[in-house]
Amino acid sequence: MNNKNRYRIKLLIFFIVIFTTKLYAKTESGSVIQLNDSSSQIHITTHFDYFLDTTSKYAIDEIASSNFEDHFRRVTDPHVLFDYLDSHIWLRITINNNQSIHNHSWYLESWGFDIKNITFYFPRPDGTFEPSTAGFERPFNERNVKHKNFNYFLDLRPSETKTYFLKVKRSYNQEFSFHLRTNEKFLSHSLNEYFLLGIYYGVLVIILTFNLYLFYRLRDTLYLYFPCLIIACIWFSLGRDGLGFQYLWPNSPWVNKLNNEKVIELIIILATLLFSERYIQKYTKNKNVMKLTVWAIMLKLLLFVNQLFIFELNYIHYIVITIIILLVPFSLGLYSLIKAKIYSWSYVFAYLCLFLVIVYSYSRSIQLFDNPVLNWYFVYPVIFAEMILFSFSIFNQLKFLQNQFLEANAEKTIALEKNNQLTQELNSKLKEKVRARTEKIEKMAADLAQKNVELQTTNVKLQELNSQVTQLNNYLQENNEKLRSSVEEVTKDLALMKGLGFDDFKNVFPDKDTCLKFLSELKWKDKYHCKKCEYNKFTEGPNHGKRCRNCNYYESPTVDTLFHKLKFPIEKAFYILYLSNRKDVDLTLNELSEILELRRETCWAFKNKISQAMEKVGHNTDLNGWETLALVHLE
Template sequence: MIRILSKSPDQRFKLRDERITWYKFLVLSSFLVCFGIQAYANEKTVIKLTDDISEVFVATKFDFFLDTAGIYSVQEISDERFQGKFQKVTDTHVLFDYLDSPVWMRFTIENNQNKYNHSWYLESWGFDIKNITFYFPNPDGSFRPSNAGFEMPFEERDIKHKNFNYFLDIRPNETKTFYIKVKRSYNQEFSFHLRTNEKFLVHSLNEYFLLGIYYGVLIIILTFNLYLFYRLRDTLYLYFPCLILACIWFSLGRDGLGFQFLWPNAPWVNKLNNERFIELIIILSTLLFSDRFVQKYTKSKRVLTFTYIAILLKVILFLSQIFIYELNYIAYIIITIIILSIPFSMGLYALIKAKIYSWSYTFAYLCLFLVIVYSYSKSIQLFSSPVINWYFVYPVIFMEMILFSFSIFNQLKFLQNQFLEANEEKTIALERNNQLTQELNSKLKEKVRARTEKIERMAADLAQKNVELQTTNLKLEELNSQVTQINNYLTENNELLKSSVDEVTKDLALMKGLDFEDFKNVFPDKETCLKFLSELKWKDKYHCKKCEYNKFMEGPNHGKRCKNCNYYESPTVDTLFHKLKFPIEKAFYILYLSNRKDVDLTLNELSEILELRRETCWAFKNKIAQAMEKVGHNTDLNGWEALALVHLE
């Protein structure tokens, strides 16, 4: 300042003029720079097509405008005065936040190709776009809209494809500007591609082919497990198909094939699929399958308890997310994994404790964790490509199903080995029994052989004595007196022998020495009694009571059914045991006792032995007495079984 004041007035005016000139230059330069930047910003982004191009990724070659009020029409947006409000897209997300406001996108295509046999398609990948409207320019300056989105019926699309595809009618040396209006449900990453007709067909066929392989393998695994459930009736093979169906539903809703082929006129299913309902079904099915898988190796009540606790906690978390308070997705994933880890850890510990090492089951469960994390891949970008981010969950699910299938195969092999070991032990036991039987048969044969030899020796002795008797007969006349004495002696011996035979016969008739326990060994149950009664009743020949036909079929409880009139006759019909109100084996014993004279039990004693009421014992003994009176039964000559076939009614 002192230096300026020390100069002359002319010098000071000259210096001031120079400064003013510099100020004007700086202001002008700044204006030109700002104008240039604004002009560059307002300049349309042009996509140029050449002969060597068949596919272009154009997600970052758009211009966008945020319609915060949602009031503009395509005519207003396409007006020349509105073009300066568009901004260049620098990120595939276009912009973050403002999820309630529609986003307009503008792209201009300049076709510099010389080939007239190429047609171009714009593909907007991303099934879960809420609403997308594509505006085609008409020659008169108007636009034709094409609406699509997971909130709108599938049949309204121009091209019936799971992705949003639009045919661009742009010929060589033409330049056209197109507009897209998008409504989002989250900060999604957009993926727009320009493809020729040939490239579009190859890409679509490959995509559908790979998805067909994916779903085909899952359906094969599903069918196989349903067959196992039909044959084995084990809930393990029911929980696993539920898990597979949930994963198929999850995948169909994720890639858009379900909307295209299964529920094209029910867009609300898409909204249901995008919520956490499918994830809940996958987790619950996995928990039930995992618990049953562990229980087939080792019966662990602790694993079952923690599984039910995990199911309850997961349902509570699911309901809380929808109706109470929605957690951040990272917190939600962490809590879900913790809930799943508890029964998984307990099950893994139980398997290791039982010395069962199922690596396929362990890695399949880890794949489930990865599926849960990757189900939020629309928010977690692990790869640079949004398509890979979206579809990476498919090979993970595929691997999970394959690993779970391997674990089931290993378990079937384990159970088969156990079955073979049990059969081997049974075979060894049978071989031992056969060996003992053979030894007993050998001993019995030896005894029979010895007895036969003894009888043969006795026969030889008798033959020899017979010869001697014949020789002796010549001397009978001389020994008549002696023979008479011998005959008298033989007569006395014969009378004694006859008396002994009568006593044995009487003992056999009375069947002395059998108490109730011994009798139960002979007739232990109802089945044995009915079989004995059936054989006794029809020992001569069967004749139908209705039609006298003599051919029959075996019926239940050892009854017989007539082949002519189909009449069924029970063994107890027309016997002493008809309409019996207490166990037949006890009635057999009462009848048996009625034919014995050496045992005289009181009704109280008989009631205590048979554990029957005193009146019941009296009633049946009275029935036996009536039967004896009816047929004139002789207890000395007739066996007790003769009374069994007496019919009193």
């Protein structure tokens, strides 16, 4: 065989291979779903053809053209593609309605609330397509069918064949689940799903209400942390199944992103740590559990901030660290319970459920079931079991506290009985003492009555003696008048006698208070009149002064006297004045300064002041006492 023939054979084989590949590709990408009378729902995820649009430059007109048909490939895995999260995926499905029933309507349902963006292209009669865009990043009210999943009416009549396109953008390598359902099957499926979710949320709300009531009645933070945990789980579930987006925040799609940023998981873990710590402390006081709980909360917050803003860990590492953070205070708390001989299995299993929820929620690669819906909703019964088990733990704790209360009441009753017995014994003794005391008092009363009679007799005699004493007092007053006049004469004589020494004089005027009192009595011996307003009523003030009741002016005993503005002790000034009025005492200034312990100039100045006072009033030392000079005012 020559080279020319060989070349022709090779070229023929090449064209055969190319033709076969194109024919195979066309056959693979051109699959058609047949609807017959026995069909009511069909799982069609792997019946789609897909095209990866890495440049996002193609429009629906280009995608739907016959020239683009060979670019599609058959979907062989529910994930369609791994990676390429920033690229759009075009999905194509062709459906042929072979049903003879004309009253069936068909819906395409794309299950999975967290599809980032999905656009359904419905074929028009003129060959164009009508888009319908939805997704968890878009407002809920943009959807034609107001349902938490993505549902599209196909408008496919018997004997009709139509091709539909979807443009999808994901947020992670999620597993898709597409279904074809009749209107009746769609309603039945939706009602069942909403019914089961209603039971789930209803039970959680009942548990939440009961614990809020316990918090209202008992004012214990344990029954506040648990409602926080329940609310976080409800929020987590509402964000996971799409009911929250449908009913609570339809016009705020940013809440969906918040729900996916591990915020809810953070709240669940923090509430669980606080609830667990308080739960342990109700049984046994362990400060180490409290310290580890505080450290666990701080570490979890740091891990949360690191995941969002610093360095995002691989989800396996993140889950392992999170479980360790939870496990350390939980292990110590469980050890404390066992040490106190308290075995709360519901508490342990509830914590295991929490670990399972964390692992399963953030490990999207785990697929326990073939059905993606079951895989997605698997956390719901686990959360449900967790809440029920934690509730059982609270009930067991309430029973434990009630038993402690009953034991305390029993001990209190025994103590009260002993107390009552002692009280009765004391009452008996007290009654006996009261009776004896009463007899004694009655006897004393009889004695007092007798003595009262004697006292009355004595009073009569005293009245007689009183009249006699009155007569004697009158007689004494007459004699006192005579004595007073005699004393004045004796005083004048004493004034001429030898003076007293300073020590003897100090016995008469020992201190400042005595001098001020003497000066006050001397100054106001006749009657008080206010210097400011001439009012004659006063109240006693400090240092024997007097304060006017009308103008509140306070007057010191030294004002307008020889001792006004005195710079040395007044009792020493009294003695200098006393000596100045004595003829028989002639002390030099040096002697006077030494006796009084004053400076010579001070003694001289005050003696000079006394001399001025004598000249002012014409004082006669033979006839006048030294005290008359005290009231002389020189200024």
